[in-house]
Amino acid sequence: xxxxxxxxxxxxxxxxxxxxxxxxxxxxxxxxxxxxxxxxxxxxxxxxxxxxxxxxxxxxxxxxxxxxxxxxxxxxxxxxxxxxxxxxxxxxxxxxxxxxxxxxxxxxxxxxxxxxxxxxxxxxxxxxxxxxxxxxxxxxxxxxxxxxxxxxxxxxxxxxxxxxxxxxxxxxxxxxxxxxxxxxxxxxxxxxxxxxxxxxxxxxxxxxxxxxxxxxxxxxxxxxxxxxxxxxxxxxxxxxxxxxxxxxxxxxxxxxxxxxxxxxxxxxxxxxxxxxxxxxxxxxxxxxxxxxxxxxxxxxxxxxxxxxxxxxxxxxxxxxxxxxxxxxxxxxxxxxxxxxxxxxxxxxxxxxxxxxxxxxxxxxxxxxxxxxxxxxxxxxxxxxxxxxxxxxxxxxxxxxxxxxxxxxxxxxxxxxxxxxxxxxxxxxxxxxxxxxxxxxxxxxxxxxxxxxxxxxxxxxxxxxxxxxxxx
Amino acid sequence: xxxxxxxxxxxxxxxxxxxxxxxxxxxxxxxxxxxxxxxxxxxxxxxxxxxxxxxxxxxxxxxxxxxxxxxxxxxxxxxxxxxxxxxxxxxxxxxxxxxxxxxxxxxxxxxxxxxxxxxxxxxxxxxxxxxxxxxxxxxxxxxxxxxxxxxxxxxxxxxxxxxxxxxxxxxxxxxxxxxxxxxxxxxxxxxxxxxxxxxxxxxxxxxxxxxxxxxxxxxxxxxxxxxxxxxxxxxxxxxxxxxxxxxxxxxxxxxxxxxxxxxxxxxxxxxxxxxxxxxxxxxxxxxxxxxxxxxxxxxxxxxxxxxxxxxxxxxxxxxxxxxxxxxxxxxxxxxxxxxxxxxxxxxxxxxxxxxxxxxxxxxxxxxxxxxxxxxxxx
Numbered sequence: 001x002x003x004x005x006x007x008x009x010x011x012x013x014x015x016x017x018x019x020x021x022x023x024x025x026x027x028x029x030x031x032x033x034x035x036x037x038x039x040x041x042x043x044x045x046x047x048x049x050x051x052x053x054x055x056x057x058x059x060x061x062x063x064x065x066x067x068x069x070x071x072x073x074x075x076x077x078x079x080x081x082x083x084x085x086x087x088x089x090x091x092x093x094x095x096x097x098x099x100x101x102x103x104x105x106x107x108x109x110x111x112x113x114x115x116x117x118x119x120x121x122x123x124x125x126x127x128x129x130x131x132x133x134x135x136x137x138x139x140x141x142x143x144x145x146x147x148x149x150x151x152x153x154x155x156x157x158x159x160x161x162x163x164x165x166x167x168x169x170x171x172x173x174x175x176x177x178x179x180x181x182x183x184x185x186x187x188x189x190x191x192x193x194x195x196x197x198x199x200x201x202x203x204x205x206x207x208x209x210x211x212x213x214x215x216x217x218x219x220x221x222x223x224x225x226x227x228x229x230x231x232x233x234x235x236x237x238x239x240x241x242x243x244x245x246x247x248x249x250x251x252x253x254x255x256x257x258x259x260x261x262x263x264x265x266x267x268x269x270x271x272x273x274x275x276x277x278x279x280x281x282x283x284x285x286x287x288x289x290x291x292x293x294x295x296x297x298x299x300x301x302x303x304x305x306x307x308x309x310x311x312x313x314x315x316x317x318x319x320x321x322x323x324x325x326x327x328x329x330x331x332x333x334x335x336x337x338x339x340x341x342x343x344x345x346x347x348x349x350x351x352x353x354x355x356x357x358x359x360x361x362x363x364x365x366x367x368x369x370x371x372x373x374x375x376x377x378x379x380x381x382x383x384x385x386x387x388x389x390x391x392x393x394x395x396x397x398x399x400x401x402x403x404x405x406x407x408x409x410x411x412x413x414x415x416x417x418x419x420x421x422x423x424x425x426x427x428x429x430x431x432x433x434x435x436x437x438x439x440x441x442x443x444x445x446x447x448x449x450x451x452x453x454x455x456x457x458x459x460x461x462x463x464x465x466x467x468x469x470x471x
Numbered sequence: 472x473x474x475x476x477x478x479x480x481x482x483x484x485x486x487x488x489x490x491x492x493x494x495x496x497x498x499x500x501x502x503x504x505x506x507x508x509x510x511x512x513x514x515x516x517x518x519x520x521x522x523x524x525x526x527x528x529x530x531x532x533x534x535x536x537x538x539x540x541x542x543x544x545x546x547x548x549x550x551x552x553x554x555x556x557x558x559x560x561x562x563x564x565x566x567x568x569x570x571x572x573x574x575x576x577x578x579x580x581x582x583x584x585x586x587x588x589x590x591x592x593x594x595x596x597x598x599x600x601x602x603x604x605x606x607x608x609x610x611x612x613x614x615x616x617x618x619x620x621x622x623x624x625x626x627x628x629x630x631x632x633x634x635x636x637x638x639x640x641x642x643x644x645x646x647x648x649x650x651x652x653x654x655x656x657x658x659x660x661x662x663x664x665x666x667x668x669x670x671x672x673x674x675x676x677x678x679x680x681x682x683x684x685x686x687x688x689x690x691x692x693x694x695x696x697x698x699x700x701x702x703x704x705x706x707x708x709x710x711x712x713x714x715x716x717x718x719x720x721x722x723x724x725x726x727x728x729x730x731x732x733x734x735x736x737x738x739x740x741x742x743x744x745x746x747x748x749x750x751x752x753x754x755x756x757x758x759x760x761x762x763x764x765x766x767x768x769x770x771x772x773x774x775x776x777x778x779x780x781x782x783x784x785x786x787x788x789x790x791x792x793x794x795x796x797x798x799x800x801x802x803x804x805x806x807x808x809x810x811x812x813x814x815x816x817x818x819x820x821x822x823x824x825x826x827x828x829x830x831x832x833x834x835x836x837x838x839x840x841x842x843x844x845x846x847x848x849x
Contacts (some may be wrong), residue, residue, distance in 0.1 A: 102559035103573070201775075205557055264655075311655060344602040344616075354575050359610065362658055367593060367666040368603060368616040370659075371625055379628045426645055433641045457634055460626070464642055466659045 004033045010419035011307050014471045015261050016040045016296065017084030019320040019418040021388065022395060037296045041122065041289050043083030049076050049331070057331030063108075070107030071339030071349040074114060078319045079328050089121035089288075090114050091315060091349075092260050095360075097132055097164055098352035099141045105204065109137040109211050110350045125253060125286040126244040129165065133236055136188055136211030142355065145187045145194070147180055149221045154180045159355055161243070170248035171228060178225040182239045185220030189213065244286050250278040257291060262301055263309035264361035273300045307421070308470040311364050314345035314373065316471060321377040321463065324417060326388025344372045365469070374464050381417070382460035384452045392416045393445065393455050402443035406434035413458045422467045433461050479827055482698060482711040482742075482757045483579070484691070484735070485604065488718030489558065490761035491774055492781035492810070494728055495531070496545055496797075500524050503800040511724050511769035521545070525797060530733035533740025534783070541791035542743070544784040544845040546819055548795040550812025554763065554778030558719070561762035566606040568817055568836040578820060579710050580609025581835045582828065586709050593669045596710035597701065599694035607712055615669050620697035621677055624670035643667060676704040684745040691715045692738040699745045702755065709828075711755075718761060724773035735759065739785055747787075756786035756827055756846075758819070766808055767800060779810035782819055788827075788847045795843075815840055822846065 009028045013020040017040070020028065028036050054076060055062040060069035078087045099113060113135050120128045132138055133156075139145050142156040157180030161171050188194060189212040198205040225234045228242050243249055254277035255266065263270055276298065277291045284290035295301055312320070318341060322328050328335060342348055346369045347358055358364075383389060396404060396412045404412065410430045414420045422430070434440075437454060445451045462468060491511075498504045499515040500523060518526030519535040527535050537543045551570045555561055567574035583596040596607055596614040607614045617623045625642060629635040646663030680700040686692040694713040701708050715735065720727050739757060746752045764780035765773075779798050798810035805811065821832035822842040833839050 100573075102563055103557065105557055105559070201556075340602075346603075353605070353608075354573050356575070362655060363610065365659060365662050367613055367662050367669055368598075370662050371666050371670075372601075372616075374625055375627060378626060425648060429641050429644045433637060436637060457638070460629075461638060461641055464625075464638070465645055466656050466663070469659055470655070 004029050004031060004036065007307075007419045007421060008033060008302060009036060011302075012036060012040075012296065013084070014320070014418065015301075015310075016292075017088060018078060018316060018323050021324060021391070022416050022419075023391075025419060033302070034297060037293060040083075040085040040296075041293060043086040043122075046081055046083035046086055046118075048082065049080040049329075054331055057333075058335065060336070064111060065107060067101040067107045067348075067350055068336045068339045070101075070111055071342070071351070072336045074111065074349050075315070075319065075338045075342070076328065076331075076335065078315070079322050086118050086121065088316075090117040091313075092257070093117040093121050093128075094349070095260070095352070095357040096256060097138065098355050098357035099135075099137050100352050100354075101350050104137055104140055104206065106137070106206055106211065107350065109140075112211075113137045114350075122289040122292070123287065125249075125281075125288060126240050128288070129160070129240045129243065130237060132164070133160070133183065133186060133240070134213040136213060139186065139188055139213065140194075140206065140211075144183055145191045147184050147186070149184045149219050152177065152180045152184060152221075156180070157183060163355060165243050165252060166246055166248040167252045170246065175227055178227045178234070179239050181221045181223070181225055182227070182234045183236045185216040185218070186236055187214055187216060187219070247278070250281040253288075254278045254281060254291060257288070257295060259360070261292070261295060263306055264311060265309075269300050273298045308467060310471045311361055312469060312471045313358070313360060313364060314342045314347035314369070315349060317373055317377060317469070318342050318345065320418075321380050324388050325380045325383060325386045326391070327380060327383070327386045329387065341372070341376055345369050345376070346372075370469075373469065377463045377468070378460040381463045382456040384448060384456040389456065389459065390447075392459070393442065393452050396455060397442040397445065400442075402441065404440040404442065406431055406438070406440070409434045409440050409455070409458055413455065413462055417459065417462055417468070420462065420465075420467060422462075422465060426465050426467060430458075430461060430465075434458060477705075477751075477754050478709060479829070480702065480709045480711060480755045481582075481823060481828060482695075482755055483606070483713070484739070484757060484759045485562075485606075485712070485714040486718050486731075486735070486759065486761040487558075487562070487714050487716040488720070488761070489561075489763045489765055489776055490718045490780065491720060491724065491728060492547075492761075492764040492779070493767065493774075494724070495528055495732065496521070496525050496547065496781050497528060498524060498797065498800065499526050501800055507768045507800065509769070510771055511774055521793070525793075528729070528732050530729045531736045533736040534785075537740065537743060537785055538791060542785060542787055542789050543791050544789045544794055544843070545792070546782040546784070546794045546814070546843070546845075547797045548779050548810065548813040549760075549782050549816050549819065550763070550779045550814075551816055554806065554809065554812070556763065556776040556778070558762055558776070563605060565760065565762055565816060566604060566608075568820060575605075575608070577604070577606040577608040578835055579606045579712065580612050580614070582824065582830065583607070583612050583614065583710055584609060585830050585835070586828075592707045593665050594672065594701075594706050594708050597698075597708050597712070599697055599711065599713040604712060604714065607710070613665070615673070617673065617697065619693075620673060620700060623673055625667065639667075672706060673701065676700040676706065679704050682745050682748060684741050684748055686741045686745075687734070687737045689734050689738065691734055692741060695738050695742040696745070699742060699749075699751075702746075702751060703749050720765070720773045721770070721775060722772040724769075743785065743787075752787035756784060756788065756823065758823060759783040759785070760816070760819075764810055767805060767810060768808060777809040778806055779812035782816070784819075784823070784845060790845045790847060792845070794845050818842060 061073045081087045144156040147153040158176045194206045197207045254274045280294040497513045497518045499518045517529045520526040564570045568578040587595040593613045598616045601618045646660045650657045686696045698711045760782045765777040766775045795814040817836040817840045820836045821840040824830045824832040826846040
């Protein structure tokens with residue numbers, strides 16, 4: 001049993017999860033850092049709000065026809081999951097292999113894809129690409145159902161190389177064609193039926209029935225292909241086996257993981273970490289879990305400068321605030337608005353703008369999105385009726401025997417919001433805000449009284465800081 | 472008040488869900504219409520006749536009056552190539568002006584960039600609603616999304632005025648101050664200050680506004696009234712955007728559609744009257760569109776998704792009349808049971824951009840498109 005500095009474990013949880021409450025942080029701080037990393041990397045017994053409970057309260061989350069219900073259903077999972085890295089990885093892969101409702105009109109097929117990310121998101125990259133290539137939502141999203149032996153459709157073949165594995169510049173147009181040829185015959189089980197439906201039916205263009213993968217040998221081009229310098233009668237599996245052993249792929253995957261989990265920009269010190277991640281990638285037979293272990297355990301990741309080096313994405317921000325406030329821990333009427341809310345902030349789950357996913361980092365922020373972000377989290381975290389916020393009030397009361405100086409109020413609330421570190425100017429502004437009303441007396445506080453509301457006001461102010469926008 | 476040389480602005484009203492064009496501009500003299508639409512039709516004696524062939528839905532009284540004044544261009548048979556009956560994909564196509572690939576840049580985002588290349592005015596384009604329609608989305612182009620002009624801004628949920636004031640003061644301090652070492656924090660500070668500034672400017676608009684025009688109830692009317700308030704306050708806004716949902720009338724169409732059309736008609740009528748009262752009738756043009764029309768055959772209660780549709784341009788500088796061809800209802804002319812579109816939606820975009828906004832259209836709508844002669848020469 002080791003001990004870990006509270007602010008370091010808070011940093012890890014912001015990145016490898018959606019932040020953590022004060023109680024969680026104290027529990028985790030009694031472990032060694034490496035133990036915490038291993039637990040995060042092995043989400044074997046993930047618990048979340050059970051499906052039957054969700055369905056009992058939300059009829060539309062049973063059928064999962066509409067995208068707002070489906071998006072909210074996933075947000076419930078993110079809010080209540082005991083394995084935050086599993087959900088965070090699903091969100092990462094969803095951003096990288098961005099598949100959108102706009103073309104599919106089938107939210108369930110998308111959620112099946114997200115579930116596949118949960119199963120394989122920390123495993124071997126070749127397995128993941130293989131599952132992706134068979135994923136019904138992806139087959140339709142990138143037209144591989146139109147990729148035939150007699151007439152290839154390059155869409156999936158191209159994006160597999162450009163957006164999903166190697167990045168532009170590491171292959172030729174000919175490689176794209178050969179890659180597409182290898183994936184001919186990889187289609188949907190009921191492709192013809194769905195093609196008819198797509199032209200005739202308006203509400204359900206691709207049908208209501210569940211979608212399945214089918215490999216059609218008769219529609220597969222078994223001819224010889226030359227791909228990235230290798231020749232053979234390649235099928236899709238062979239292409240993936242060649243892709244994953246490329247250095248460009250190792251670099252691509254490591255960089256994307258670095259940018260999602262460590263820092264929006266890769267500086268010189270970050271580049272060294274990326275190179276060690278690449279080395280792990282090959283040594284571990286392309287295992288994402290191992291690559292992340294290298295990242296999380298690196299001195300770079302743990303260092304002070306890498307903290308708050310990322311802009312929180314809208315879903316991270318929303319889920320993190322809800323996990324702290326404690327709202328939506330149980331099925332809650334109106335939960336679908338969470339999907340709309342994250343869309344208003346610029347990131348609706350299951351509706352990425354294009355196959356390129358979202359532009360992250362500073363591009364999350366514009367004046368409209370910032371107003372939506374701050375108004376939402378400020379409202380949630382200042383709501384003193386929510387269970388998480390009530391716990392915070394009780395913690396402050398107990399820690400300071402009911403009477404807090406303005407400085408204790410500021411520091412206590414910063415600590416409760418995930419051990420948030422703020423710079424001196426921010427701290428001074430928060431302190432002046434708290435000092436205007438003098439000492440806070442929480443003795444004999446009653447739900448909703450003025451003393452409790454002052455805590456809510458302080459939490460709102462902290463939620464509105466620049467620091468809270470960062471992870 | 473500003474001088475006569477005010478710049479032209481464009482108001483876009485998006486009808487989300489697929490407006491049934493056959494029951495909007497009704498071919499009341501065509502027996503095929505009543506054959507295909509035994510239930511979901513508008514009786515010939517009820518239509519507001521525009522000519523011997525077609526007439527407006529009876530809920531469009533105010534639009535009919537604008538038509539009589541020569542201020543409405545009806546663009547029949549509008550659509551995009553290779554129709555896709557998905558709402559989302561269709562709307563994407565209208566938003567990005569790119570029918571063949573999944574594009575990201577909104578056409579109006581490109582317009583705003585042309586109008587204000589350096590982003591000097593954070594209010595050049597405003598969406599009256601929450602979130603940002605893709606039509607307005609473009610990296611680096613600021614667009615305000617105003618859910619409610621009266622209460623727009625930060626911390627709108629704080630009821631206690633004293634707390635609200637203190638919170639806004641502190642926010643201003645948290646996001647103000649000198650630029651520091653950190654690029655991201657500086658950018659956040661700039662954006663937060665801009666948001667505060669934009670909200671402060673916008674909030675002045677309702678206070679300066681007075682009008683004898685009474686807008687009807689409803690969100691669309693409220694949004695159009697907010698647009699009038701912003702327009703009259705001369706904040707330099709050129710692109711105004713709003714949406715009205717509920718047009719996906721698979722069932723119960725007759726009642727729903729009548730109500731929605733009435734809302735559009737009365738709201739646009741009030742808006743035009745307001746512009747006139749303030750001497751602004753030559754400054755703005757309204758475009759009304761929907762992502763697609765609906766099936767020619769009804770389903771007994773409503774109509775399913777179709778392709779070809781109808782758009783309207785409304786304004787004092789519009790040359791009133793019919794544009795495009797009214798699509799044939801004959802079985803052999805149908806497109807898989809839909810009206811066959813005969814003019815690309817980008818023709819209308821190009822017309823507005825070139826003849827109204829004075830912009831080169833090709834880079835914005837991705838190519839050269841024939842234009843209509845439906846706007847008075849400047």
